[in-house]
Amino acid sequence: HGMINLKVNGKWLKASPAFNASLCELLRVPPVDFDGENDSFLQQFDGEGNQFMEYTDDYGHFEDVPLEFMKQNIKEHYPHIFDRGDDETEFRL
Template identity: 35%
Template sequence: MPSMSNLQTLRRATEFLDYETDTVQKFVAEAVGDATTEAEKAVRLYYAVRDGINYEVYATKLSREALRASSIARSGLGFCVHKSILYAAAVRAVGIPSRLVYADVRNHLASERLKSMVGGEVFHHGLVSVHLGGHWLRVTPVFNGLLCRLYGMAPLEFDGTSDSVHHPYDERGGTQMEFLKDYGAYDDVPFDLLLERMRAKHPRMFADRDSVAGSGSLADEAPARTTSV
């Protein structure tokens, strides 16, 4: 059981979880609205990040500045690393302890072009651990509903009481995202370590030191689907 002092530390703003900025405060206020309980706030913030921040990989930035929650809220886009940072900051803004979690996963929501760029279906993945109701829950506010539908997947939901981790592969609840290696949880973005891992695992992903290669949109690369009547 985490101590109260440790939980208090995990509510604080940091270099990357800079929720005291006007940009993040505005994002949080608009998302939370009239929610009163911690669980309600965590759920509303989940959907604000999942569906309000566009999931995009190509040409995104990975500099220290670009990985601050305020920059992510301002740009309105990013992939799992970015969206998890914003969510971790947003829940801290309403008093909910959070940590950032990193893992290697086999990810089925990817175009052929993206898989070629990252070197296959295994991605270095970011998600969030939040402390709600006396328990740590793992939460993945990453793949927005529209993108999931384009790729034939059911969106990953969160109810504030259980983990939101194992993303179904298709609308029938088939193959789930497979977690291959868990690197643990961090109080703030382990910037140098994160970039070192990503460059080692996905060298073709980088256009330069801190920018992802490519242009265009992952949504535009979704496979054509036929609907049976």
């Protein structure tokens, strides 16, 4: 999932709107609150203190959704998605 960058009171912050309260409840992770002063983009641990998520790469900031970059990245990291055994050549996000 992606992150967003927003400028609040002259300060750039990272946030992830991907994990709403109901999804956090389903995954048993605490929601990350946005306080307008600190980054809020990672549920590093679940409710029991186990590692839940880790960002291993930060690809920087983009002015618009980088669809071609995303397609190449998905093909590189998840090639099995494309091993369909048919003549499908189109990829939709």
